[in-house]
Amino acid sequence: MDLHALREDMVAFSKEIGIDKIGVASPDVFTELKERLRAQQELGYQSGFEKGSLDERTTPNMHVPEAKSIISIAIAYPSKMKDAPRSKRGERRGLFCRASWGQDYHDVLNDKLNRLAEFLEEKYPGFRWRSMVDTGELSDRAVAERAGIGFTGKNTNLITKEFGSYVYLGEIITNIPFAPDDPVDDSCGDCNICVDACPTGALVQGNQLHAGKCIAFLTQTKGFLPDEYRDKIGNRIYGCDTCQTVCPKNKKKDFHLHPELEPDPELVKPELKPLLSISNREFKEKYGKMAGSWRGKKPIQRNAIIALAHYKDDTAVEELIRVMKEDPRPVIRGTAAWALGKIGVPSSYDVILHAKEKETDEEVLLEMDKGLAFFTNATV
Known part of the structure; x- marks a missing residue:
């Protein structure tokens, strides 16, 4: 042949x-x-x-x-989205990384x-x-x-x-014995922009990633997000693009060659508050065809709560209180309590304190204490 x-x-x-x-x-x-x-x-x-x-x-x-x-x-x-919706007070939005568009x-x-x-x-x-x-x-x-x-x-x-x-x-x-192609040369040279720009220091050096620190990984975990990363993820609810967006090799690279890979702006930059009450069925129907849905709604909801805290969105306080009191999942309850403290509306202090009296999960209680500490530290 x-x-x-x-x-x-x-x-x-x-x-x-x-x-x-x-x-x-x-x-x-x-x-x-x-x-x-x-x-x-x-x-x-x-x-x-x-x-x-x-x-x-x-x-x-x-x-x-x-x-x-x-x-x-x-x-x-x-790499670029047309007609991206704006995030504004009362309608704060999260962001799925480009690999989930x-x-x-x-x-x-x-x-x-x-x-x-x-x-x-x-x-x-x-x-x-x-x-x-x-x-x-x-x-x-x-x-x-x-x-x-x-x-x-x-x-x-x-x-x-x-x-x-x-x-x-x-x-x-x-099993077809095709002749192999030749590799291309590495051309990063002395450039170290991505390593320096990584929000968590996950790129410990060029070509070496500490996956456990990478925001793209952290947003996919299901447990409590470690404290040191909560302020780092910002409004990201799935993945991270920083090391790509800062790369000089990606300058002016934006290709729209495949209609099936085009982002729906309302899906990839969704409002955060509605995510807190979305049902499993609604989540699957709305986000199920996206790569970022593979871990289910729990990590997305946890990240949405952290994003609301990042924005200090006081319009989300009522919904966060409901989540803290009623959600059956400890990670979501505890993260909501932490977020209420981070947002810092004064009335939230007593609400967290009262909810703590009924809480039995040790990890949630710890997050409630973290939320309360925001208020006590602010008055010192």
């Missing part, structure tokens, strides 16, 4: 179905990545969302034993990878394959880097020449 011709046909078909970049990587073990991942584990820098063992995350033929190549794809997404990118990329695989299946007898997008064992970024799609910047994002780092990545491990 003429593999060169097959590859040309594959590239042409990829453009037809809306794949913006495509490259090929060898299926060799990602030896250097394995050592970096081992170091991340030893330092305690992992998020806990990682899938698979070190071997599974770095050995492609564990997933396709006949693997001869890995096809890497990239899809560009927008439009339809869930997992679904979008998996559809394109499946169509690409079907195309190859018709062309190559005995085709074997497995695709991955984000939640698979392999590192999409490491595969894309090896396939020449782009280079890994100091912000740990893959940066492409055409689209900056505003790309989604996925891959197909296959």
Whole structure:
């Protein structure tokens, strides 16, 4: 079989179905990545969302034993929103990061990878394959880097020449022996803007991320947010884009190539107060098609409460009192009590004090004490 011709046909078909970049990587073990991942584990820098063992995350033929190549794809997404609603008193808004704009990118990329695989299946007898997008064992970024799609910047994002780092990545491990592409050179140079701009210091140095400090990770956790990060997340209710928006490689990078990835301004920059009373069904119907909904409504609601405290939105006090008194989830009750203290409306002091008399959860009681402390500290 003429593999060169097959590859040309594959590239042409990829453009037809809306794949913006495509490259090929060898299926060799990602030896250097394995050592970096081992170091991340030893330092305690992992998020806990990682899938698979070190071997599974770095050995492609564990997933396709006949693997001869890995096809890497990239899809560009927008960096700017048209007609974004303004946040104003009484109608304060939160923000989903750009990776959650439009339809869930997992679904979008998996559809394109499946169509690409079907195309190859018709062309190559005995085709074997497995695709991955984000939640698979392999590192999409490491595969894309090896396939020449782009280079890994100091912000740990893959940066492409055409689209900056505003790309989604996925891959197909296959038994087709395509020749690999050449990697591109790292071109961050002496630039350290992203490391310096990270709100929590999660970029401990160029190319090394402490995931546990990263706002993108923290907004997805379900427990109480550690105190030291509450003032850092601002109005972010899912994800963080700071290390991308400050990157010089992303200057003037804004592509609107895929209608399914266009943001609905009211969804990606939603009013905060209505989120506190949204039902599970309403949340699923409204936000279920977004990538940022994957952890359910609880983290979003907790982050919305923290955002209201960030704004010191006194119009939210009545709703926060209701949440503190009535919500069955300790994390939400406790965060609401903390937020009431942070906002600082004087009448909230007695309300928290009375609610504390009926509260039995130790963690909620601790948050109530934190809320009360805002008032006592203010009078010292």
